[in-house]
Amino acid sequence: MLHKSLVALIGAALAAVLSAAGVQPAVANLATTEPITLSAGTSGESDWSSVDWSSVESGNCLIVKDRFGFRACDRGDAKGYWRVAFVGDSHMRQYFAPLDILAHKYHWQVKYISKSACTVANHLQFPEDLGSDSCRDWNRQLEEYFAKNKPFDLIVNSNSAFVSQNDPRMALAFRSTVQSQTNRGTQWLLISDNPKPTPDFQACIKANGAKAAQVCQIPYSKAMVPADILPKAVGSHPGVHVADFRKEFCPNNCPAVIKGVTVYRDFSHISSSFAKTLLPDLDASIPAVFKHKPRGKFWFAPELTVSQLISQL
Numbered sequence: 001m002l003h004k005s006l007v008a009l010i011g012a013a014l015a016a017v018l019s020a021a022g023v024q025p026a027v028a029n030l031a032t033t034e035p036i037t038l039s040a041g042t043s044g045e046s047d048w049s050s051v052d053w054s055s056v057e058s059g060n061c062l063i064v065k066d067r068f069g070f071r072a073c074d075r076g077d078a079k080g081y082w083r084v085a086f087v088g089d090s091h092m093r094q095y096f097a098p099l100d101i102l103a104h105k106y107h108w109q110v111k112y113i114s115k116s117a118c119t120v121a122n123h124l125q126f127p128e129d130l131g132s133d134s135c136r137d138w139n140r141q142l143e144e145y146f147a148k149n150k151p152f153d154l155i156v157n158s159n160s161a162f163v164s165q166n167d168p169r170m171a172l173a174f175r176s177t178v179q180s181q182t183n184r185g186t187q188w189l190l191i192s193d194n195p196k197p198t199p200d201f202q203a204c205i206k207a208n209g210a211k212a213a214q215v216c217q218i219p220y221s222k223a224m225v226p227a228d229i230l231p232k233a234v235g236s237h238p239g240v241h242v243a244d245f246r247k248e249f250c251p252n253n254c255p256a257v258i259k260g261v262t263v264y265r266d267f268s269h270i271s272s273s274f275a276k277t278l279l280p281d282l283d284a285s286i287p288a289v290f291k292h293k294p295r296g297k298f299w300f301a302p303e304l305t306v307s308q309l310i311s312q313l
Contacts, residue, residue, distance in 0.1 A: 076103035076110030182239035195223030
């Protein structure tokens with residue numbers, strides 16, 4: 001009974017998140033006992049559940065590419081043990097929805113902080129020929145926000161390689177921001193950027209149907225152009241953890257369809273359906289300390305594995 005009650009509570013909490021994002025309550029019913037399954041087809045976009053995951057992804061909390069501004073929005077478990085921030089551009093927002101499930105599972109207080117087409121990087125070192133004035137200003141405000149608030153326990157971050165452009169100057173500016181927070185005691189989980197498909201991948205899937213997984217694929221060396229330079233820049237730094245899902249995206253080559261799920265939604269971003277399949281991998285990448293109560297805290301709920309949680313959503 002306690003197990004089912006916890007699932008119901010998590011479902012209700014996630015429904016509240018979706019409702020805040022503008023999803024109708026009838027659509028946001030995550031407390032169903034029906035298992036989540038994938039279609040054998042190739043679309044994948046609506047086969048996990050009736051939830052509009054794209055609304056959760058942005059959470060109505062972002063600064064768009066060409067706008068100035070800064071936002072930090074509350075998500076996760078308001079009474080959670082750990083203070084966690086999800087920070088980055090649209091390539092970070094791809095993971096907001098599955099990470100929000102983990103936030104409730106592990107009792108995290110979460111801040112969503114995001115600006116499109118904007119690498120997290122020290123604004124004073126940000127290369128002038130990369131990014132925009134609004135991106136540099138957003139990074140300035142991010143640094144001020146960090147300085148005015150107590151350190152996060154964990155920051156989860158990902159950045160588009162289309163913005164950083166494999167440029168060593170951007171790597172240095174990024175490393176400066178990461179070190180500014182790890183020096184305060186924050187742990188930083190960096191998710192390596194995802195591969196990219198060919199521009200015609202949607203037409204290829206449509207033309208090849210059930211054979212799309214075999215036909216519509218490219219080598220990793222072509223799928224990761226430009227390369228993501230940021231993980232190497234900080235990977236050896238104390239307090240930094242790097243999650244690389246290359247094996248999930250590219251078991252051999254990099255297909256546009258994996259196990260019946262379309263991997264990409266456009267030439268740059270992964271689909272919401274494929275992001276959900278990465279939930280166990282995201283879970284495995286979380287530093288173990290953030291999956292348990294801090295010292296001196298009473299653990300008020302039994303721990304569930306991701307598979308146990310998902311099987312009852």
